[in-house]
Amino acid sequence: MSSEWKFTAKEIAERTDLFMSGHRACAGCAPATVHRLVLKAIRGPTIATNSTGCMEVTSTIYPFTAWKIPWIHTAFETAAANASGIETALKVLKRKDRIEHEHVDVIAFGGDGGTFDIGIQALSGAVERGHDFLYVLYDNEAYMNTGIQRSGGTPLGAWTTTSPAGRRIPGKPQLKKPIADIMVAHEMPYVATASPAFWTDLLRKVRRGLEVDGPAFLHVIAPCPRGWRSDPSKSIAISRLAVETCTFPLWEATDGEYSLSAPSKVMALRPERKKTVTEYLKMQGRFRHLFKPEFEHVIGRIQETVNKRWHKLLGKCNIS
Amino acid sequence: MNPKKKKGWKEIPMAGVCWVPSTSYLTGDWKTYRPVWDSEKCTRCVLCHLFCPDGAITWKAQTNEMIFNYDYCKGCGICEAECPVDAISMKLEGEP
Ligand SMILES: Cc1ncc(C[n+]2csc(CCOP(=O)(O)OP(=O)(O)O)c2C)c(N)n1
Ligand code: SF4
Ligand code: SF4
Ligand code: SF4
Ligand SMILES: [Mg+2]
Numbered sequence: 001m002s003s004e005w006k007f008t009a010k011e012i013a014e015r016t017d018l019f020m021s022g023h024r025a026c027a028g029c030a031p032a033t034v035h036r037l038v039l040k041a042i043r044g045p046t047i048a049t050n051s052t053g054c055m056e057v058t059s060t061i062y063p064f065t066a067w068k069i070p071w072i073h074t075a076f077e078t079a080a081a082n083a084s085g086i087e088t089a090l091k092v093l094k095r096k097d098r099i100e101h102e103h104v105d106v107i108a109f110g111g112d113g114g115t116f117d118i119g120i121q122a123l124s125g126a127v128e129r130g131h132d133f134l135y136v137l138y139d140n141e142a143y144m145n146t147g148i149q150r151s152g153g154t155p156l157g158a159w160t161t162t163s164p165a166g167r168r169i170p171g172k173p174q175l176k177k178p179i180a181d182i183m184v185a186h187e188m189p190y191v192a193t194a195s196p197a198f199w200t201d202l203l204r205k206v207r208r209g210l211e212v213d214g215p216a217f218l219h220v221i222a223p224c225p226r227g228w229r230s231d232p233s234k235s236i237a238i239s240r241l242a243v244e245t246c247t248f249p250l251w252e253a254t255d256g257e258y259s260l261s262a263p264s265k266v267m268a269l270r271p272e273r274k275k276t277v278t279e280y281l282k283m284q285g286r287f288r289h290l291f292k293p294e295f296e297h298v299i300g301r302i303q304e305t306v307n308k309r310w311h312k313l314l315g316k317c318n319i320s
Numbered sequence: 321m322n323p324k325k326k327k328g329w330k331e332i333p334m335a336g337v338c339w340v341p342s343t344s345y346l347t348g349d350w351k352t353y354r355p356v357w358d359s360e361k362c363t364r365c366v367l368c369h370l371f372c373p374d375g376a377i378t379w380k381a382q383t384n385e386m387i388f389n390y391d392y393c394k395g396c397g398i399c400e401a402e403c404p405v406d407a408i409s410m411k412l413e414g415e416p
Contacts, residue, residue, distance in 0.1 A: 009365060009366045009367070009370065010364075010366055010379065010381070012366075012370065013366040013369050013370070013378070013379040014379070014381060017375040019375070020341060020342050020343050020375060021342065021343055021347070021374050021375040021376060021389065021391075021392035022341070022342030022343045022344065022345040022346065022347060022392060023342050023347075023374070024345075024347065025373060025374075026394075027350060027351070027373075027394035027395060027396035028373060028394075028396035028397070028398055029373045029396075030373065032373035032374065033370075033371055033372070033373045033398075036372075036373070036375055037370065059342070060338045061338075061345075062336065062338055063338050063339055063340045064338055064340045064341070064342045064344070064345050065338035065339070065340070065341065065342060066341075066342040068341075196371070199370050199371075225396075231397075232396040232397060232398070233396055233397030233398050233400065233401040233410075234401060235373075235396075235398060236371050236398055236401070236402050237401060237402070
């Protein structure tokens with residue numbers, strides 16, 4: 001169950017932005033919106049850390065920082081390792097009576113490259129050791145900061161500079177790794193998915209992730225207009241379509257028990273509301289080649305994969 | 321502290337700590353289009369504030385107004401696209 005925390009939109013608007021203006025993310029960057037929203041949901045003193053990537057680079061161009069809370073960066077693969085260290089240090093300081101705060105929350109932010117790929121061992125280890133922290137994966141589905149290379153989070157058929165679309169190859173030939181399910185398999189207390197378009201759901205899940213004892217993992221879809229070759233004004237709309245097409249369903253798993261979240265429940269109860277993947281794909285230039293006759297079959301494969309994963313999820317949520 | 325004045329290596333904070341708030345770096349000149357707000361149409365749902373990647377829109381409780389900070393707005397147009405009642409329209413910079 002997500003948090004019981006109740007709030008109105010205006011109460012959230014009145015909370016100070018802890019991820020501040022003046023950062024250098026591109027216009028229309030949804031990962032920036034995600035960072036702002038996540039920090040709007042914190043409940044007290046909090047320390048954050050980022051893996052190397054767009055949000056780390058654009059938020060801390062020396063000597064400037066967009067972080068109004070304590071923040072640290074070390075390397076690409078180390079977001080979860082940093083969080084482990086911070087949490088352990090806080091425990092020791094508390095024991096030695098050297099900090100006054102009753103409790104300090106720890107949030108690690110990682111991109112898809114920093115989470116699905118290079119940071120997975122640090123993350124897996126931190127979760128296995130049971131550190132009390134929230135890991136937020138902002139998923140823009142490629143290594144954007146270094147110029148749009150494919151990652152384990154890049155979806156089937158997407159163009160990137162290392163999964164090019166040419167005459168023979170229709171973008172990335174492999175599927176997106178089901179990272180959130182992999183985290184559930186760690187038997188950790190809380191795993192959830194979120195989209196900035198459904199911001200109340202996102203905020204409650206962040207709060208829940210902080211409330212649980214032990215590690216929590218939040219996988220947030222975060223459109224990147226630069227790498228997705230999409231209209232910057234459509235970043236939130238695309239993150240909404242990701243849910244409405246069931247490409248990125250919203251759910252949470254508390255102690256391994258899956259349940260669908262409200263925005264996706266709509267699609268389960270009234271399947272006629274579920275949109276086709278074509279609507280989602282056609283808003284993004286990275287899938288443009290799929291609309292050529294020779295590659296149209298890939299769209300069919302994408303739809304099949306979405307359907308298969310969706311039905312598997314419904315099964316886990318005990319909805320048939 | 322003046323961010324423009326370069327520090328020598330003896331003065332910079334340890335571990336490369338960034339010490340200047342990003343708010344002293346203005347990104348407003350990135351934009352081509354600027355959002356123009358229609359107070360009459362606006363219902364104060366504050367969605368534009370929530371979705372703006374740059375925190376360039378705030379809700380002022382005392383006057384119940386949406387304040388657009390053009391010093392930071394990059395002109396992405398998310399606020400216009402997401403406003404449920406079309407109370408925001410993007411206008412080319414330099415045009416009235
Ligand atoms: C060990 C190591 N390898 C490679 C890099 C170069 N590098 C910096 S950021 C980045 C990509 C980050 O991708 P992702 O985690 O998806 O974040 P995004 O930039 O997309 O937000 C890479 C490859 C690095 N900093 N460290
Ligand atoms: S490349 Fe993408 S993720 Fe990176 S700052 Fe630009 S829009 Fe944001
Ligand atoms: S145009 Fe983009 S940056 Fe400017 S206020 Fe609207 S959402 Fe924010
Ligand atoms: S989204 Fe539109 S209606 Fe809502 S507060 Fe902004 S301008 Fe007003
Ligand atoms: Mg990425």
